[in-house]
Amino acid sequence: MTNIRFQAIEDVLNRQAKFPQLPKEKISDFFGENVFNPKVMREYLPEEAYIGVMAAMQEGKRIDRKIADQVASSMKDWAASKGATHYTHWFQPLTGATAEKHDAFFTPLEGGGAIEKFDGTLLAQQEPDASSFPNGGLRNTFEARGYTAWDPSSPAFVIGRTLCIPTIFISYTGEALDYKMPLIKALHAVDDAATEVCQYFDKNVTKINTTLGWEQEYFLVDKALYNARPDLCLTGRALLGHAPAKGQQLDDHYFGSISDRATAFMRDFEIEALKLGIPVTTRHNEVAPNQFECAPVFEEANLANDHNVLLMDIMEKVAINHDFRVLLHEKPFSGLNGSGKHNNWSLSTNTGVNLLKPGKNPKSNLQFLTFLVNTIAAINDNADILRASIASAGNDHRLGANEAPPAIISVFLGSQLTSFLDDLEKSIKAGRMTPEDKTELKLNIGKIPQILLDNTDRNRTSPFAFTGNKFEFRAPGSATNCASPMIALNVIVAKQLQIFKKEVDKRIKGGDKKDEAILKELQKLIKTSKKIRFEGNGYGDEWVKEAEKRGLSNLKDTPRALDVMVDKKVQKLFAEQGVFTEQEMNARHEIELENYVMKLQIEARVLGDMVRNHVIPSAIKYQNELIQNVQGLKDVLGATAGKKAAATQLDFIERISNHINEMNQLVAKMIDERRKANKMDHPRDMAFAYCDKVKPYFDLIKYQSDKLELTVDDQAWPFPKLREILFTR
Numbered sequence: 254m255t256n257i258r259f260q261a262i263e264d265v266l267n268r269q270a271k272f273p274q275l276p277k278e279k280i281s282d283f284f285g286e287n288v289f290n291p292k293v294m295r296e297y298l299p300e301e302a303y304i305g306v307m308a309a310m311q312e313g314k315r316i317d318r319k320i321a322d323q324v325a326s327s328m329k330d331w332a333a334s335k336g337a338t339h340y341t342h343w344f345q346p347l348t349g350a351t352a353e354k355h356d357a358f359f360t361p362l363e364g365g366g367a368i369e370k371f372d373g374t375l376l377a378q379q380e381p382d383a384s385s386f387p388n389g390g391l392r393n394t395f396e397a398r399g400y401t402a403w404d405p406s407s408p409a410f411v412i413g414r415t416l417c418i419p420t421i422f423i424s425y426t427g428e429a430l431d432y433k434m435p436l437i438k439a440l441h442a443v444d445d446a447a448t449e450v451c452q453y454f455d456k457n458v459t460k461i462n463t464t465l466g467w468e469q470e471y472f473l474v475d476k477a478l479y480n481a482r483p484d485l486c487l488t489g490r491a492l493l494g495h496a497p498a499k500g501q502q503l504d505d506h507y508f509g510s511i512s513d514r515a516t517a518f519m520r521d522f523e524i525e526a527l528k529l530g531i532p533v534t535t536r537h538n539e540v541a542p543n544q545f546e547c548a549p550v551f552e553e554a555n556l557a558n559d560h561n562v563l564l565m566d567i568m569e570k571v572a573i574n575h576d577f578r579v580l581l582h583e584k585p586f587s588g589l590n591g592s593g594k595h596n597n598w599s600l601s602t603n604t605g606v607n608l609l610k611p612g613k614n615p616k617s618n619l620q621f622l623t624f625l626v627n628t629i630a631a632i633n634d635n636a637d638i639l640r641a642s643i644a645s646a647g648n649d650h651r652l653g654a655n656e657a658p659p660a661i662i663s664v665f666l667g668s669q670l671t672s673f674l675d676d677l678e679k680s681i682k683a684g685r686m687t688p689e690d691k692t693e694l695k696l697n698i699g700k701i702p703q704i705l706l707d708n709t710d711r712n713r714t715s716p717f718a719f720t721g722n723k724f725e726f727r728a729p730g731s732a733t734n735c736a737s738p739m740i741a742l743n744v745i746v747a748k749q750l751q752i753f754k755k756e757v758d759k760r761i762k763g764g765d766k767k768d769e770a771i772l773k774e775l776q777k778l779i780k781t782s783k784k785i786r787f788e789g790n791g792y793g794d795e796w797v798k799e800a801e802k803r804g805l806s807n808l809k810d811t812p813r814a815l816d817v818m819v820d821k822k823v824q825k826l827f828a829e830q831g832v833f834t835e836q837e838m839n840a841r842h843e844i845e846l847e848n849y850v851m852k853l854q855i856e857a858r859v860l861g862d863m864v865r866n867h868v869i870p871s872a873i874k875y876q877n878e879l880i881q882n883v884q885g886l887k888d889v890l891g892a893t894a895g896k897k898a899a900a901t902q903l904d905f906i907e908r909i910s911n912h913i914n915e916m917n918q919l920v921a922k923m924i925d926e927r928r929k930a931n932k933m934d935h936p937r938d939m940a941f942a943y944c945d946k947v948k949p950y951f952d953l954i955k956y957q958s959d960k961l962e963l964t965v966d967d968q969a970w971p972f973p974k975l976r977e978i979l980f981t982r
């Protein structure tokens with residue numbers, strides 16, 4: 254019988270890199286060629302429809318039926334010219350993946366024949382078979398149906414033979430069942446609140462866009478090795494496996510040479526991404542072996558998020574053509590670097606100003622300070638909301654482990670900006686400001702751009718860092734839908750900006766001049782949000798202690814992190830901002846808990862199977878060989894001398910038995926806890942049981958199995974070892 258493990262290694266050694274051809278000479282010749290973008294629309298749409306769609310894209314205006322019909326018809330013609338025969342409403346259900354339901358353009362005619370049909374109704378609304386998507390009981394209480402509705406703010410695109418139309422996914426009574434709809438609402442909330450505040454500085458500002466630049470980390474594993482590991486196939490991470498002798502200690506992978514096969518894969522998926530208008534640019538290795546990163550130029554957040562979700566899809570599809578599998582799990586290999594998805598975030602005005610970039614004069618710098626300080630205050634007051642937004646079973650393994658920020662949310666500013674804020678806080682005196690005070694303050698504020706120019710601080714251990722012209726949220730995990738952290742961040746910033754506006758207006762009413770009112774309010778916020786600012790090493794144990802002293806939360810696991818979603822105050826905040834009703838929050842809480850339980854349930858089952866059906870039988874086979882050998886030695890040398898000669902074998906035999914027995918008992922106990930957990934009625938209880946009672950067995954079982962891996966004959970080991978997965982080329 255061929256051993257699947259050795260067969261896989263042989264396959265890997267025989268593979269060749271498959272470099273793609275560039276479709277055209279220059280990237281600009283094919284960038285966005287599969288997107289129904291404004292340029293194409295201008296070509297395909299009647300003037301009136303074009304104006305209507307642009308108004309919907311840029312200002313969120315409604316599109317009427319007639320225009321929808323025109324758009325649908327043009328979209329179909331354009332898609333057909335690209336070879337598309339089907340269309341689908343593309344949406345982002347709460348499972349974390351994307352979903353599509355494909356329908357053909359043609360409609361059969363009575364009496365034979367068919368016509369190509371696609372009108373405004375089919376474009377605008379679709380009813381997928383929604384019963385299999387998570388809904389947290391929402392659809393049960395209302396209608397057992399959901400539908401998808403066109404999001405004109407994100408352009409349609411063609412993949413293969415299918416026209417994909419970005420849509421939101423909602424229940425019949427209007428509750429969001431996806432990530433996109435609440436994201437659009439949160440972007441709207443921050444737009445409104447930030448526009449109001451910008452009015453203090455520039456009356457021409459009428460719209461604020463959130464910008465998002467994500468960085469996607471991932472691992473590449475050969476498909477044959479992947480298929481030989483039930484854990485990678487079914488859970489996305491290695492549940493067993495001794496760490497290789499060489500891990501990432503040498504740091505020689507980071508920015509090191511990328512293997513030809515990996516390079517060929519990257520080129521290929523980047524071409525596909527570019528054709529879909531995803532502006533991918535950078536490419537380099539990450540810290541761990543076989544780990545990589547992809548980051549596009551930032552875009553408007555809704556589009557950027559669609560692009561990220563799309564890219565994850567494309568990566569997986571293209572990888573298969575290169576005999577790879579992509580691991581998007583946050584921690585595929587314990588002991589090695591995990592994978593994150595940094596979210597670079599900022600706000601920009603319709604007048605082209607990045608609100609987190611220091612400006613050219615004191616006024617624009619005061620505007621910069623306003624948004625900087627309000628963001629810090631928002632995080633200070635709502636750190637738990639941000640933490641919950643990135644909570645997942647996978648990310649629990651990553652946060653606080655190698656090369657990842659801890660579960661404690663804090664903000665890093667860099668020493669220059671820190672001392673600037675500290676000085677500012679002190680230099681604003683109580684009572685009315687004199688003209689001299691104001692001049693001095695203005696001078697100081699005018700110096701901000703220089704201060705930041707020589708800001709070389711690049712603290713990489715902070716979960717939320719200011720990086721010169723944006724904040725970088727580093728806690729999101731590689732598999733996260735960016736919408737989740739972007740919803741949370743924009744909602745809390747919107748709320749804080751509203752509070753700020755109210756307080757400043759109050760001061761102005763009380764007789765303060767505008768600048769003075771703003772400065773005093775900023776001073777207050779600098780004071781009250783001090784505890785969230787941390788400039789030290791976020792990876793250190795001292796920080797954990799210090800954070801506890803400061804009263805910051807350290808919510809290490811998902812069920813605990815998610816509790817904030819059912820906090821009445823938090824629910825009120827989201828409702829006020831028009832993002833989630835109380836009911837939607839409750840439903841989402843339940844869905845998140847169910848997702849968590851499901852992940853752990855699968856891991857527990859796979860682990861049990863691997864141990865009982867593979868590891869233990871292999872160990873017993875090897876043990877039998879040892880027993881035969883001992884028997885043979887005794888036969889040849891006699892009992893006493895034979896026993897002496899077989900000392901090592903006897904030691905191994907005993908060790909194997911000990912590990913097997915210990916491991917099997919642990920599996921039995923784990924199964925027992927799993928059974929108990931499965932009987933629980935409430936998802937929250939179940940999630941806590943899986944977290945606190947079932948999960949702790951995973952590492953204990955792994956420990957025993959990894960010891961066996963070091964003892965059992967290499968030829969008899971059933972699974973590709975981690976060194977083979979990470980280093981075979």
Ligand code: ADP
Nearest residue numbers: 464465466467548549550551597598599607723
């Ligand atoms: P890192 O040092 O974290 O690796 P990178 O240079 O890889 O940083 O990534 C920086 C990211 O920040 C890029 O994806 C870039 O598009 C994004 N970015 C730059 N400016 C903005 C902005 N104003 N808003 C949002 N994202 C931005």
Ligand code: MG
Nearest residue numbers: 468595725727
């Ligand atoms: Mg980064």
